[in-house]
Amino acid sequence: MIRLTLSQMRRSAGRLAAAGLAIVIGTAFVAITLLAGNVITRTTYDSIAAQFTGADLVVRGVPADDAALDAVRGTDGVATADPQLMTYQQLEAGGRTIYQGVLAEPTDTSVLPLEVADGSLPEASGEIALPTDVAERLDAAPGDTITLVRNVLEGDQSSEEDAWTEVREQLTVSGTLTDPYGAYSMQGGAAVAPAADVAGWEDDLAAPGEEPVAPTTMLVTLDDPAGVEQARTAITGALTNGAAASGADTADLKVVTPEEHAEAVASEMTGGENVMFTLFVLVFAAVALLVAALVIANTFQVLVAQRTRTLALLRCVGADKGQLRRSVLFEAAVLGLLSSAVGLVAGVGLGQAALTIGRGMDLGVPLPATVTITPAVVLIPLAVGTLVTLVAALSPARAATRVAPLEALRPADAPSAARGAGRVRLVLSILVSVIGFALLGGGVALSTVGQEPTTGLLLAVAGGGLSFVGVLVGSVFWLPRVVALAGRLVGMSGPTARLAAANTLRNPRRTAATSTALLIGVTLVGMMSTGAASARVTMDSELDSRYPVDVTVSTDLSSDPTSVAAGDAVVAPVPAALAGTVSDVSGVSRVVEARATAATVTGDGVDEGLAVTVRGVTPDDAASVLRSTEMVEPLAPGTVVVPEEVSENWDITDGQALTLTGPDGTLDVTAAVTDLADTGMIVVPDDLSSLDPDAPVTSLWVGLDDPSDATSVVPSIQDAVADTEAPADVMGAAVERAGFQQVIDTALGIVIGLLAAAVVIALIGVANTLSLSVIERRRESATLRAIGLSKGQLRGMLAVEGLLIALVGAVLGVLLGLVYGWAGAAAALGWAGTPVIVVPWRDVLVMLLVAAVAGLVASVAPARTAVKTSPVEALASE
């Protein structure tokens, strides 16, 4: 039986190849995912190992406080002992700000895995050595000074808000550093400052009443590196004794070599990035494999149907049902194993190629030279690929057992439509779909109307998944009907199209399975792109109303006027040339200069203690740069527009009469509180002049030609402002939008890239179904040729078939994707405002186009086989 099965496989090799390809892609996907997870683990290990290269021993598990340090330093054989301490601080120079990890300089600088590129390591307090790229961004060379900005506790500490004061200190750059081993590449590099400075900064970060947390890792060097074991025991003893005296817990204490430490840390990452990443990507691999399973099931169904005579003959000569079933399953196992092995090799090859290219591209993270092949990388893809193939072949194997011996004696007609699917399946699919969609709707309602976003989203996701399963299970019932309808429409265009339409309906199950395979991928892609588009628009309108100005360049926004005493409100002028500079940036449509002064506010119940920034802008100017003008609509002489935030800080109510007192006069105005996001009030310029005729320009309101270009325009503005070295901040909706858009686009790109594998497999499925049909319809094609179908018409017929199958899958997928995308966006973003329903037309068109082209391309090879069929075959009796 095995020999027979193998010879049968050889005969069907071509037909199995496409199904095999589907599995190859699926398993390669799994293999690459696992390899990538390994690379992340490996990179982490390498970077941790590099951090400790210079140390002889690492002490971890106990706080590296002074007592512990003294205990270790006092141990025989220990040369130096330092805590591994890194603090994140804000560094500024030339208008640029960078958050940078700063490492405490160890006593023995050879412990540092960093190398000095220029200058030297810090020698005195107030010095800092910067990574070369950070020094470049800050435009600072050794000897230059940069500013360290940090908030420290000062004065009244009863209220947390008032207790923090911003402190700016000057630091001298002592040198620049490179990180040849990539030790800190995952932390964005490390600067180095004297240990005492770093410890001081870190201590200042603690909130009022909180004890600074001591680092838990200590780096130890020894007098004699060979005495590791002795020193290990000695240090453990010293620390245990010291802790016993103070009653501290030493249960976690470990004195280890750097290699042991790196291994321990890397293996502790089991809930970490690599696992999350692997699981996330494996979800998409699972989708790809599900689609592959559909393609395989389809192929085997057709193979069994085409072999009906052989199978019946086998039954006639004495094969029992079990033997036939085992034969089909054995064939599936061989196919699965072979394809999985090819997929594994392809995956490892691709992974290695990606690593090699990645290393050549200098990504900032030192990648390993070769992929790490663990047993899991080999066994999981092989097992999964084979198992999926076997499971997919179960139903065709059952069909093979149902072949009656009698069928060997019947004339060999083309296998006709298989029996319809069962009633149980229909009921089940309807039930699951209805429950699923009900849950989805409930989730959306809960999230938008009920304002319970977390529960709502969970419910919606569960409902969405359930309903999709229902829709897929039921596809065998409704999809052929849709194909029939589409076929009727297409059939009106002529006899070729009508033939094609009729052909797609001869075997509804096969057509349904093929279209469903494509439907899965397209639905998920459509859902993602619709969700992303809806999220983008929802966030855009939310941002528009919160930040009506695309970009604000301002000098007064950096310090919060609420914390500045009366009369001190910062009114540093914007350099006169800046407006010109900004309006020269391409993509900027208009720049409005807003003058401002500081004033005190008096009125009923108003908190009068503090000065407020008052801006003067004409209503026309405001309207020309604002995305949403309703927030400054009340602006008129005698009226002050009070942003909501300001009104809360000063206890101002809408419509209240206020008196503003500026440096040169007072002004009686009526307050109009709006949603405007600003830290100052707005009056017309004439009113501002009566407060302070010499009020300088402190902010520029910048309108962009197209706010969706923010991603490219905003950085240009930031660069232009930074180049003038004016102490001005750039912010606004466009800035947030740019960042937000980048996140959405990147996430969408990654997800669609991951789903692409499923779509490619589905398209292979379309080609496979077509070529199987062509083989099955040899005689019929020959008949059609004999009664006058031209070669062109035969090709056209198959092209229309391919188009029909692909487009029905794609169109339905897009529609389902829209529904799920909208529901998802509504459930996820209901809290952020009314979700806007968007159709991502461009993406939809691209998807339909890809499906149409793929459907046509899928018909090319089968058509070539079909036109080769001589009409003589129609006359042949066997």
Next chain:
Amino acid sequence: MDTTVYVPIPDEGTAARPTVTPAVRARALTKTYGRGEAQVRALDGVDVDFTAGRFTAIMGPSGSGKSTLMHLLAGLDSATSGQSFIGSTEVTGLNDKALTALRRTRVGFVFQQFNLLPMFTAEQNITLPVELAGGTVDRQWLGTLVDTLGLSKRLTHRPSELSGGQQQRVAIARALIAQPDVVFADEPTGNLDSRSGAEVLSFLRRSVRELGRTIIMVTHDPAAAAYADRVVLIADGKIAGDITDPTPESALAGLDALRTVASR
């Protein structure tokens, strides 16, 4: 009893008959398969004429080359050498496009396996050739065909709902719908029981007698051949005899004579 005379064909062939126009002609038509030692001459310099408006049977034992002759005459297969004509058109030497056009308008086929399209109704099957050619169906001719073939109550049925005989009658209607110059029938009764077979053969004869069609039928069954106006006998790739107005007995006798010749 048997009044038909078995006449060996004269060397100059039947082309010399001046009275009727030949619908289909073959001249020195040869087809070989394979090369060298393994070469088989399926057809060896055949000269034959088929008269228009007649029902002719090509009869011979298995492997005699009768099917090959028909394939070449109909332009379904290419000849190794020689010529074949349908009317004044030389079929040998036409390209695929011209052959397709020829099949659409001037040739009809009836197959042993019926070869109807299972997803179309009887009527759709019948009209398909006209539609493929982009023409309009002559409803009156369709009505005539349907009536003659007794299919008027079966037009909306699919092939799976028809008996074998009915399916073959649909196939005959399909072959005749475009009013072709000639219809080729390949063992049209091979898959039918004898009653249905007789029925189909009567219909073929009626198509010739009443509708003025030309039909060339390949068969190995003397009883079937007896429905024809004339039987052309073929053996070992050569024309081996000609019987006019055959009866089952004369046809069988002709066939037996061939076998005796072959075994001798």
